[in-house]
Amino acid sequence: MRALHTSDWHLGHTLKEVNREYEHRAFLQWLLATLQSEQPDLLLISGDVFDTATPSATAEQMWFGFLAAARRQHPVMDIVVIAGNHDSPSRLAAPAPVLRELNVSIVATVPRGADLQPQWQQLIVPVCGGRALVAAVPFLRAHDLAHFTEEELASGQRDVAMAYRRVKTAVRAVRQPTQPLFVMGHLYAAGGVTDSKSERPIAVGGQDSAPPSMFPKEASYVALGHLHRGQKVYAEHVRYAGAPIPLAIEEANYHHHVVAIDVDDATLLASIRQLPIPRAVDxxxxxxxxxxxxxxxxxxxxxxxxxxxxxxxxxxxxxxxxxxxxxxxxxxxxxxxxxxxxxxxxxxxxxxxxxxxxxxxxxxxxxxxxxxxxxxxxxxxxxxxxxxxxxxxxxxxxxxxxxxxxxxxxxxxxxxxxxxxxxxxxxxxxxx
Ligand SMILES: [Mn+2]
Incomplete structure (x- = not known):
């Protein structure tokens, strides 16, 4: 099966007060053409869809317009979206019930049960008619991490690593050994290269330096968001897709791309290609x-x-x-x-x-x-x-x-x- 991974669109972004609508529209057009040529089964969008918690009507129009066009073009493709630190979880998730009908899953926050306990298993999204699983972990906010017991915290595990461990356990409870697993996260993975001021620092519960061991070993691919330079961390199959356009002057020399992932049905190993995004405005x-x-x-x-x-x-x-x-x-x-x-x-x-x-x-x-x-x-x-x-x-x-x-x-x-x-x-x- 084939997936495409992208992140950090920051729709509604302005660079020194100049709006980026033209570049975003050019990217979305290119992405639709790329979906046409690549025919993926799955599109993963790893957070920071919008630049601000209260995006403009134009930014929202671009977002919904893209989802509608993608759905029209690829009726069977699944789209999974997580919220990033720039997104408002409630705003991003507000249209989720309608989007669900279009094969678009929005995971913006960790759902709570009647007992107020986090429902980690609800972050697991079956895709491609149940052929594969996506563990979609949104950017974790302080309240997502506030439930751990004193005992757990005393064990020295950092909060975010603890949350991912819960996700790992939830995945293992439901995953068939033949199912490809994709993990999504929006965080700063230790060792990632950043030199841009546009990646607003996040320092909740150790999210600023996630250790590699916290992602499940059985993941075919880990689709990360937050760093705007596309790069692998720890391993070939653990990657930041990076932003599609330069969001700061320091990002002008980045090689903007989306990642294409082909998972072998037998070995569940991923082969990876970077699809370069043309620069719309220099x-x-x-x-x-x-x-x-x-x-x-x-x-x-x-x-x-x-x-x-x-x-x-x-x-x-x-x-x-x-x-x-x-x-x-x-x-x-x-x-x-x-x-x-x-x-x-x-x-x-x-x-x-x-x-x-x-x-x-x-x-x-x-x-x-x-x-x-x-x-x-x-x-x-x-x-x-x-x-x-x-x-x-x-x-x-x-x-x-x-x-x-x-x-x-x-x-x-x-x-x-x-x-x-x-x-x-x-x-x-x-x-x-
Ligand atoms: Mn970002």
Whole structure:
């Protein structure tokens, strides 16, 4: 049997206030075409369907529109969805009874019985007419984990590992040895690589570093969500599908994909392929790597393609651009200069990152520090400039500082004279 695994769609996402609807629609269209060519029996969506707990009508329309189209195209395919940490469990699960009629199972929370005990066995979803099982574990919230006894907790098992152990036990009670088992989870598995700020940290009950041993050995495939970089953890068959579009500038170089899983009927072993998702809208970084001077980034912007007026641009939104500037002197008009250079260019500015060229070391580390009395204000000013910008202040800047300092010193003299005519002598040096 064949399954496709995807996660972290974050419908309704905005990147620096620019909405991503065009990219999401392009992805969903691609996914429908891929379902057509791959003909999977099962589609697994491992959480963070939506970017926020209260998604916009447009985001919900994309979601339900996709489910309807998928159902129309593949009447026998099962879709299993778990809630992620960004989703509102109650909101995601609200249409579950209707979706159930369309072979779509939404598991957003751990159901409770009449005795208020968690019903772990209800996380097990039979799929493909009972041929296979999916243990669909949503992102576990504090209240899902609050039931463990003191004794269990004292055993040193972390809460989330304990919850997965319950799921394992529930699976073993119902699974036939010939049934392929898929496990879904939305958590941070220890060893996973993350370098993005868009993966909101989760630290409930050890969910921030799940150990590999907690997934059942008999799983043919473990379909994880939460990390936006698609990757395997621990083993070939334990994977994050990753997000389908870059959700932060740091994710621009990720290889976005969905995972195709073919489970051998006899061995129950999975063979895995990554199906690359085409990038609908590019993210351009200026410069490509590292940092550029003001002059070099302005030149690079000038060299960008000009906007073409007409209908085409409305259909294909221009790329996002991030500009990374290293300053060897203060540049108060940086944003204005960059924005002026961007006028008429076929890009959308999303971020200007700036850093100073200097070492940023403290004066104590950089200065051959003589005693404080030996340092003049201009010494301190120059050293500060050097450590910030890695350059020397120009004669004009030095003169401006000297003038400002003289003015400040005169004002101090005046103030002291007025306040206390017979005060102690005015200090010669003014602290900067
Ligand atoms: Mn996510």
């Amino acid at each position: 993210i351009i970084r200026i410069p490509k790597r590292g940092w550029g001077s003001v002059e070099s980034v302005l030149a690079a912007i000038t060299a960008l393609k000009d906007e073409v007026a007409g209908a085409a641009e409305a259909l294909q939104p221009p790329p996002f651009v991030e500009v990374c500037v290293e300053l060897d002197a203060p540049e108060p008009k940086l944003r204005a200069k960059i924005e002026a250079a961007l006028v008429g260019k076929a890009v959308r500015l999303i971020h200007i990152d700036r850093r100073n060229a200097g070492t940023g070391e403290t004066l104590q580390a950089t200065a051959n520090l003589r005693s404080l009395e030996q340092l003049t204000p201009i010494d301190v000013f120059e050293q500060l400039w050097r450590r910030n910008y890695g350059s020397e202040p120009s004669p004009e800047i030095r003169a401006a500082f000297a003038a400002l300092h003289a003015e400040a010193a005169a004002a101090t003299v005046l103030a002291v004279d007025e306040a206390a005519p017979e005060a102690t002598p005015v200090p010669k040096k003014v602290a900067p």
